[in-house]
């Protein structure tokens with residue numbers, strides 16, 4: 604098989620390329636490099652610079668590299684920005700996917716399609732553990748585009764025989780190697796790194812939630828585990844065609860914001876107590892996966908814990924900001 608990895612120069616995509624390669628699969632990266640970084644793509648993996656909105660370029664790439672499967676990660680992923688620019692998000696995430704699926708099905712090249720979805724499809728779930736059957740009620744245009752993407756992928760699979768999987772990522776953190784670390788500062792772990800290294804107190808957005816310590820609870824998943832889940836899904840689609848899978852990718856373990864901040868303080872050695880800011884609009888008190896479906900269906904299970912995530916993310920941060928390291 605040759606797998607087209609769209610968004611393969613991004614933080615998660617580069618980890619998927621690495622995991623697929625380690626599993627012996629051939630990969631081709633397709634990325635517009637708007638946020639992706641070319642250096643993340645290994646020298647022996649072809650990198651095609653292009654948008655998934657460019658049907659001709661997608662079709663040519665599928666043919667030239669004899670692509671037989673697709674893992675589609677290329678997307679815009681900032682929730683706040685999606686509220687400001689919904690048309691942009693719908694164009695990039697929904698129309699980009701539609702054009703890609705059109706090219707894939709018309710050329711009849713690929714038989715398997717893995718779609719990068721998100722726990723954002725659930726919105727504010729009112730359950731202890733979110734199963735794949737928990738009703739979806741996204742709160743942002745970003746979450747809406749992911750849910751619409753799942754519908755598009757499933758409907759196309761049903762109509763054409765394409766085997767499909769939608770993977771709903773929970774909170775992704777960590778890195779396989781410092782040079783693959785997330786360079787964005789949009790999520791809790793890098794935001795705490797930034798505050799600490801600027802000699803500011805980490806911020807906790809709200810400590811009056813109905814949770815054990817009053818702060819929001821999330822399900823953090825190491826990006827290496829997440830990447831391996833893509834390999835497991837890709838293999839399942841390849842070996843038993845006709846699949847139509849929707850799977851949570853989490854560890855099934857809730858960790859509070861306060862616990863995360865304490866752990867980041869311990870790993871970095873900064874030890875600066877957090878301050879409590881007002882709640883951030885749109886945050887759910889608790890979003891934790893029921894993570895057993897993927898184990899049952901694909902035999903995948905997370906191997907890394909929160910400590911591994913923070914330690915590896917910190918190594919990446921120090922590589923980019925050497926002055927951040929404590930003596």
Ligand SMILES: O=c1ccn([C@@H]2O[C@H](COP(=O)(O)OP(=O)(O)O[C@H]3O[C@H](CO)[C@@H](O)[C@H](O)[C@H]3O)[C@@H](O)[C@H]2O)c(=O)[nH]1
Pocket residue numbers: 680682721722723772773774775789790791792794795805806807808809819820821860883886890
């Ligand atoms: O400086 C900070 C940064 C974040 N938080 C809190 O930390 C938690 C996690 O926040 P964040 O890392 O921004 O993740 P989420 O808002 O849970 O959303 C992430 O996880 C979702 C899946 O669950 C994805 O869809 C989103 O793209 C991804 O940003 C939330 O309660 C935030 O309020 C703080 O208290 N202080």
